[in-house]
Amino acid sequence: MFELLSIAPFHWSKVGSAILCGLIVGLERQLRGKPVGIRTSALIVLGTYLFIAASNSLNNDMTDTSRIIGQVVTGVGFLGAGVMLAKDGIVVGVTSAATIWVLAAIGVSIYVAGELTAIKISVLVVAILYGVDAMEEYFASLTRGVHSKFNSWKNKQK
Structure with missing residues (x-):
């Protein structure tokens, strides 16, 4: 029975924490309608x-x-590039691309740091994603330059 449940060289607790970490960040993104x-x-x-974990089990x-x-890192760069678009002279999806990048880093940290x-x-990560949006609503000075163009574009899309 133990062999049936074994996923060696992986660990169920780490698999569960990977899913939990993805859920934590992904829930914030999904509630905002992000890709x-x-x-x-x-x-x-x-x-x-x-x-x-698989690569470390091949250590010789x-x-x-x-x-x-x-x-x-290279592979998730391609995923991130896939969510970025240029619309009306404005590049959108950069935050989603950066989120993909940090999600991969979280996966590495599960093995390396626990x-x-x-x-x-x-x-x-969720605090940064949510907190900066909250700060932008409170401080008008944070919505200058390219951010003001994006916010006006974003409002037109609603």
Whole structure:
């Protein structure tokens, strides 16, 4: 029975924390109607953890498992590029692309720094995503330049 439930070299607690971290960040994005929601966020964090854990289980004289982290960063760069668009002379989706990037970093941190650290970082990411929007509503000086163009474009889309 134990063999049936085993997912070695992975750990159920880390898989669960990857899904939780994706849920924490993805819920904020999904509630705002952004392209990187719960499902995508959970899969990015989980996939990143699985790649890092799998590469570290192959550790021998012929492998350099640290290269996998670099490959993950490159791979999620393509995902991030896919959510960025130029509309009416304004680039949109940069925050979603940055969110994808940090989600991959959270997946790495689950393996490297532990589940609790990754959960704390996920909460910090949500605080940044939500907090900056709240500050922009309160301080008009934060909506100058390209941000004023984006906000007027965003209001036209509603």
